[in-house]
Amino acid sequence: MAKNLTTRDKDYSRWYNDLVVQADLADNSGVRGCMVIKPHGYAIWEKIQAELDFRFKETGHVNAYFPLFIPKSYFSKEAAHVDGFAKECAVVTHYRLKNNPDGPGVIVDEDAKLEEELIVRPTSETIIWDSYRNWVQSYRDLPILVNQWANVVRWEMRTRLFLRTTEFLWQEGHTAHATEAEAVAEAVQMLHVYGDFVEEYMAIPVIRGVKSDNERFAGALETYCIEALMQDGKALQAGTSHFLGQNFAKAFDVKFQDKDGEVKHVWATSWGVSTRLMGALIMTHSDDHGLVLPPKLAPIQVVIVPIYRGEEELQAIDEVANALVADFKKMGIRVKYDHRDTYKPGWKFNEYELKGVPIRIAIGPKDLEKGTVEIARRDTLTKSYLPMEGLASEVSSMLDVIQVELFERAKAHRDANIHFVTTWEEFTAALDRGGFVSAHWDGSPETEDQIKDKTKATIRCIPLDNPLEEGQCILTGKPSTQRVLFARAY
Amino acid sequence: MAKNLTTRDKDYSRWYNDLVVQADLADNSGVRGCMVIKPHGYAIWEKIQAELDFRFKETGHVNAYFPLFIPKSYFSKEAAHVDGFAKECAVVTHYRLKNNPDGPGVIVDEDAKLEEELIVRPTSETIIWDSYRNWVQSYRDLPILVNQWANVVRWEMRTRLFLRTTEFLWQEGHTAHATEAEAVAEAVQMLHVYGDFVEEYMAIPVIRGVKSDNERFAGALETYCIEALMQDGKALQAGTSHFLGQNFAKAFDVKFQDKDGEVKHVWATSWGVSTRLMGALIMTHSDDHGLVLPPKLAPIQVVIVPIYRGEEELQAIDEVANALVADFKKMGIRVKYDHRDTYKPGWKFNEYELKGVPIRIAIGPKDLEKGTVEIARRDTLTKSYLPMEGLASEVSSMLDVIQVELFERAKAHRDANIHFVTTWEEFTAALDRGGFVSAHWDGSPETEDQIKDKTKATIRCIPLDNPLEEGQCILTGKPSTQRVLFARAY
Numbered sequence: 001m002a003k004n005l006t007t008r009d010k011d012y013s014r015w016y017n018d019l020v021v022q023a024d025l026a027d028n029s030g031v032r033g034c035m036v037i038k039p040h041g042y043a044i045w046e047k048i049q050a051e052l053d054f055r056f057k058e059t060g061h062v063n064a065y066f067p068l069f070i071p072k073s074y075f076s077k078e079a080a081h082v083d084g085f086a087k088e089c090a091v092v093t094h095y096r097l098k099n100n101p102d103g104p105g106v107i108v109d110e111d112a113k114l115e116e117e118l119i120v121r122p123t124s125e126t127i128i129w130d131s132y133r134n135w136v137q138s139y140r141d142l143p144i145l146v147n148q149w150a151n152v153v154r155w156e157m158r159t160r161l162f163l164r165t166t167e168f169l170w171q172e173g174h175t176a177h178a179t180e181a182e183a184v185a186e187a188v189q190m191l192h193v194y195g196d197f198v199e200e201y202m203a204i205p206v207i208r209g210v211k212s213d214n215e216r217f218a219g220a221l222e223t224y225c226i227e228a229l230m231q232d233g234k235a236l237q238a239g240t241s242h243f244l245g246q247n248f249a250k251a252f253d254v255k256f257q258d259k260d261g262e263v264k265h266v267w268a269t270s271w272g273v274s275t276r277l278m279g280a281l282i283m284t285h286s287d288d289h290g291l292v293l294p295p296k297l298a299p300i301q302v303v304i305v306p307i308y309r310g311e312e313e314l315q316a317i318d319e320v321a322n323a324l325v326a327d328f329k330k331m332g333i334r335v336k337y338d339h340r341d342t343y344k345p346g347w348k349f350n351e352y353e354l355k356g357v358p359i360r361i362a363i364g365p366k367d368l369e370k371g372t373v374e375i376a377r378r379d380t381l382t383k384s385y386l387p388m389e390g391l392a393s394e395v396s397s398m399l400d401v402i403q404v405e406l407f408e409r410a411k412a413h414r415d416a417n418i419h420f421v422t423t424w425e426e427f428t429a430a431l432d433r434g435g436f437v438s439a440h441w442d443g444s445p446e447t448e449d450q451i452k453d454k455t456k457a458t459i460r461c462i463p464l465d466n467p468l469e470e471g472q473c474i475l476t477g478k479p480s481t482q483r484v485l486f487a488r489a490y
Numbered sequence: 491m492a493k494n495l496t497t498r499d500k501d502y503s504r505w506y507n508d509l510v511v512q513a514d515l516a517d518n519s520g521v522r523g524c525m526v527i528k529p530h531g532y533a534i535w536e537k538i539q540a541e542l543d544f545r546f547k548e549t550g551h552v553n554a555y556f557p558l559f560i561p562k563s564y565f566s567k568e569a570a571h572v573d574g575f576a577k578e579c580a581v582v583t584h585y586r587l588k589n590n591p592d593g594p595g596v597i598v599d600e601d602a603k604l605e606e607e608l609i610v611r612p613t614s615e616t617i618i619w620d621s622y623r624n625w626v627q628s629y630r631d632l633p634i635l636v637n638q639w640a641n642v643v644r645w646e647m648r649t650r651l652f653l654r655t656t657e658f659l660w661q662e663g664h665t666a667h668a669t670e671a672e673a674v675a676e677a678v679q680m681l682h683v684y685g686d687f688v689e690e691y692m693a694i695p696v697i698r699g700v701k702s703d704n705e706r707f708a709g710a711l712e713t714y715c716i717e718a719l720m721q722d723g724k725a726l727q728a729g730t731s732h733f734l735g736q737n738f739a740k741a742f743d744v745k746f747q748d749k750d751g752e753v754k755h756v757w758a759t760s761w762g763v764s765t766r767l768m769g770a771l772i773m774t775h776s777d778d779h780g781l782v783l784p785p786k787l788a789p790i791q792v793v794i795v796p797i798y799r800g801e802e803e804l805q806a807i808d809e810v811a812n813a814l815v816a817d818f819k820k821m822g823i824r825v826k827y828d829h830r831d832t833y834k835p836g837w838k839f840n841e842y843e844l845k846g847v848p849i850r851i852a853i854g855p856k857d858l859e860k861g862t863v864e865i866a867r868r869d870t871l872t873k874s875y876l877p878m879e880g881l882a883s884e885v886s887s888m889l890d891v892i893q894v895e896l897f898e899r900a901k902a903h904r905d906a907n908i909h910f911v912t913t914w915e916e917f918t919a920a921l922d923r924g925g926f927v928s929a930h931w932d933g934s935p936e937t938e939d940q941i942k943d944k945t946k947a948t949i950r951c952i953p954l955d956n957p958l959e960e961g962q963c964i965l966t967g968k969p970s971t972q973r974v975l976f977a978r979a980y
Contacts, residue, residue, distance in 0.1 A: 029621060030564065031608065034557035036621050039636060042554045064532045067524035068610075068641055068657050069580075072587070074520065076595040086587040086596050090559075092610065093583045093598065095645040097562070097576040105566040106576050108583065108607055117598055118521065120558075120582065120610070131519060131526050140832050146529060151558055151641065155585040167558050342630050 005354075007288045012232045016283060020161045023291045023355050025278065033159035033166030040355055041162075041278060043299035045169065048277060049149065051201055051296075052171065055193050061145040061173060066127050068151075069118035074126040077251040081125060084218020088155040090120040090166075120153040125219060125244070125270055128174045129252040136176060136256045136266060143186070144176040162279035163236075163490050170274035176249070176266045178258060183267035184222075187243040190271040191224040194239035202277065203294040203407040204228050204284045205414050206238055207436070207485065209461025213445050214452075217270075221245040227460045227485070229414040230283040233434015235460045235487035238280050241271035279490070284410050285379070291356030292379050294406050295399040302328060302335045302395060303357045305348050307364035314339065317363050320388065324361075324373075327392040333399070353378060358402050359395060379406055420483070427474045427486075431457050436487050440471035440480035447475050457486045495844075497778045502722045506773060510651045513781045513845050515768065523649035523656030530845060531652075531768060533789035535659065538767060539639065541691050541786075542661065545683050551635040551663060556617050558641075559608035564616040567741040571615060574708020578645040580610040580656075610643040615709060615734070615760055618664045619742040626666060626746045626756060633676070634666040652769035653726075653980050660764035663731075666739070666756045668748060673757035674712075677733040680761040681714040684729035692767065693784040693897040694718050694774045695904050696728055697926070697975065699951025703935050707760075711735040717950045717975070719904040720773040723924015725950045725977035728770050731761035769980070774900050775869070781846030782869050784896050785889040792818060792825045792885055793847045795838050797854035804829065807853050810878065814851075814863075817882040823889065843868060848892050849885060869896055910973070917964045917976075921947050926977050930970035932963035941965055947976045 005022060006014040020026050025041030037045065053063070069092060075082045096112035099105075121127065128146075135144060149171045156164050173190060177183040195208050206226035216223045220242035228238045249255070249265040258264050285292040295301050304324060306317040321337045328335040338348055345362070352360055362374040373391065376383045379402050386394055417435025421427045430437045441447060441459065451474075452458050462484045471480045495512060496504040510516050515531030527535065543553070559582060565572045586602035589595075611617065618636075625634060639661045649655050663680060667673040685698050696716035706713040710732035718728045739745070739755040748754050775782040785791050794814060796807040811827045818825040828838055835852070842850055852864040863881065866873045869892050876884055907925025911917045920927045931937060931949065941964075942948050952974045961970045 027621070027624070029557045029617065030561060031557045031559045034559060036557065037555040039552040039554045043552065046553060062529040062533065063536060064529045065527040065659065067519045067521045067526065068643065069521045069524060071520060072596065082596055089585065089587050090582045091584040091587065091598050092580045094581040095579065097579050097581065106562065106572055108581050127519065127521070131517070134517070153558065169555065
């Protein structure tokens with residue numbers, strides 16, 4: 001067990017924070033609610049970015065970049081949207097500092113006040129749709145399939161590293177289409193791009209569904225989402241994709257001449273995932289020893305540590321290790337040989353365990369004699385010995401096995417924690433045990449609000465292809481046509 | 491010549507702006523001084539990013555991410571730094587909007603005023619060095635070799651797309667070292683990483699040198715730079731790398747215990763290039779027909795356009811074109827086959843010329859008969875006919891040739907425009923002709939200021955390995971030990 005790492009049983013929330021900081025993923029900064037993403041954390045985020053970017057491009061999208069600042073007046077143009085975001089906006093009011101005439105340091109120059117305040121983007125629908133007005137004249141200019149990698153700011157009162165920070169990194173897709181059907185298909189497609197990525201790369205099983213009215217994005221007609229279950233039984237929304245109808249096109253007057261000659265408003269979607277995914281990753285797989293990483297996202301997949309006394313032993317090990325490194329690289333394995341003499345092997349073992357390197361290989365003088373290596377899996381904490389001969393292909397298979405088993409383990413945990421209930425007592429008891437609770441609901445926003453007030457649980461989603469089933473709402477007893485998934489959530 | 495594109499002779503500045511907008515590289519936004527980088531422009535920026543990121547990693551750097559906001563007090567800690575940036579800072583003063591009680595829309599909520607204002611980063615030295623204090627205890631924690639890809643904001647009064655915008659995208663490296671020598675070596679290394687990249691990838695010849703006192707970065711002891719010459723004879727600073735000494739380490743109290751047991755301040759560098767490089771790219775190679783792109787940075791290197799009447803002809807061309815596309819892709823050529831029936835060939839020719847696709851291939855029914863294609867080079871506007879047989883390898887070679895010739899042409903232009911002068915009359919005449927002017931200078935900041943006031947020219951750099959040569963300052967006649975390069979600059 002890593003030094004100073006609180007165990008999950010003792011305090012899950014503190015374990016999470018300890019782990020993020022000690023595994024060098026991120027740290028708090030001197031700016032309230034803003035984090036520093038450290039190199040190890042950022043390297044994982046880069047892997048997430050690269051694969052998502054690849055999948056976006058494979059589905060026909062291109063990247064662009066829109067301004068950080070949004071004029072205040074743009075914000076008010078879509079009513080639901082401004083309601084959703086106005087309360088958490090960082091506002092730029094001045095554009096200059098000056099020397100403090102009354103002492104040291106600098107102060108805001110009151111002569112440099114902006115005529116119209118600028119909002120630091122919490123999301124970019126308004127500034128983007130203001131641009132799209134100039135991009136679209138004819139049906140031939142559609143669809144617009146644009147994504148942006150950017151930082152956004154939402155002034156959160158309670159923040160947690162990766163999960164909820166004032167500034168965070170994300171991508172936001174913003175597409176424009178000639179027809180409603182095409183826009184809906186795009187929103188659904190991107191939901192599945194997210195779902196497939198999170199399952200295949202992050203080894204996190206997700207439930208794909210739609211949000212209830214209460215949980216819908218401010219300005220959307222339909223919000224699709226993927227929902228994951230963390231080890232502590234709380235749910236986490238891992239990504240959303242919105243069908244925006246013509247709300248933004250109407251607010252920003254984005255029209256096109258269709259093939260039939262008619263001038264029509266454009267149909268829209270937006271979709272995003274953020275550095276929050278890092279939180280999901282950590283809380284799905286990690287343990288009391290530190291981070292556990294799925295091989296596909298691990299910046300280093302295999303670390304080789306020499307166990308030696310004196311230069312001579314090290315040289316002999318170096319030779320073998322360098323040959324292994326070359327073999328591994330040929331197979332596309334991301335490998336590091338750590339023969340720094342400033343740290344002892346025990347320190348290195350701890351370090352790579354804490355940082356989640358999937359496979360650790362130790363080589364000592366006895367291994368050289370026997371032609372074997374000691375190989376340790378981070379996920380299971382099991383050790384075995386393998387011959388050096390053909391090691392690269394064994395390790396490659398082991399990485400594949402780890403990737404699959406991490407997903408299977410998380411899925412078994414998730415599946416074991418979906419509780420089907422019919423009464424209010426069962427409902428609250430299930431919520432206290434943790435997990436998703438599948439229950440009947442009468443479909444009204446008021447009932448959802450009451451349930452949230454009483455239990456802190458929200459409707460996470462109505463799964464896609466949810467079977468219809470008659471029943472009674474767990475709170476009001478009113479008739480219901482289907483079960484929905486409740487949970488307490490991050 | 492592209493429709494509506496002003497010629498360079500007529501108005502170079504307007505030509506530039508027309509080109510940026512019409513080639514779909516970028517556009518002005520509704521936010522003063524902030525641009526929208528459109529997909530075509532962003533795709534080129536992505537190529538720049540990818541190659542630079544690769545070169546940074548090859549030289550041992552890793553990426554991280556630091557907050558967008560900097561508390562005002564951090565800014566004052568390094569005196570020269572705050573002087574350099576205080577006058578152009580966007581300042582966040584509030585964190586909430588509320589409904590306007592007196593009418594429609596939203597207003598700033600005066601109850602949500604920040605205790606300490608936050609500056610939107612114009613550069614990140616201060617917030618990063620505030621973090622580094624926690625990263626470094628021992629010599630074993632050094633060096634820190636971190637880079638960040640980010641947006642920054644400098645409140646510029648006069649803005650131009652890519653060249654000078656209020657918000658821009660860049661990377662900023664921030665490294666920490668145990669010794670002065672190591673930090674200086676890092677700053678010089680990164681200068682050459684920039685120089686090599688810009689020459690090899692962007693086909694822009696640069697002069698590598700150091701800045702005079704006046705032009706040095708606010709807070710640096712030495713600023714290394716690469717300087718390029720645009721077609722209109724104005725210079726453009728394409729990248730800088732700073733040796734910061736211990737200024738920031740002292741301001742933010744970043745110390746380490748060295749091998750000898752002593753506690754010392756850390757030595758620093760920072761270095762950056764920005765979306766300004768896009769401006770340099772455009773103004774080095776493009777012509778009155780539109781953008782000219784070096785093949786290594788072209789998102790599409792080859793476009794194939796079918797010339798046909800009716801479905802039958804198109805089908806026959808499709809078959810051949812698809813086979814060529816497959817061949818080209820195998821050789822790693824980025825190729826697009828544009829058989830959209832919504833646009834005519836002439837429109838497509840214009841479009842790809844404007845957007846700078848290096849090679850255009852046209853295939854018509856006669857080509858099918860003869861087994862040839864028409865191939866047009868964007869840079870020279872020359873056409874030739876080549877057999878389809880073995881076309882991929884011919885095209886691949888042609889791309890290499892274009893890359894080299896673009897560089898050679900730019901270098902010939904640059905070299906022909908370095909003027910060596912000895913008198914003030916020669917100096918001002920040379921400046922009016924345009925180009926770099928190599929002249930003696932007495933080494934004083936006051937003289938440099940006077941020259942700038944009289945001519946608008948600044949010292950662009952003192953080239954690395956500048957030969958010593960006795961002479962007299964062109965303005966004051968005082969003794970000088972070396973020539974330096976002056977120019978009017980972007």
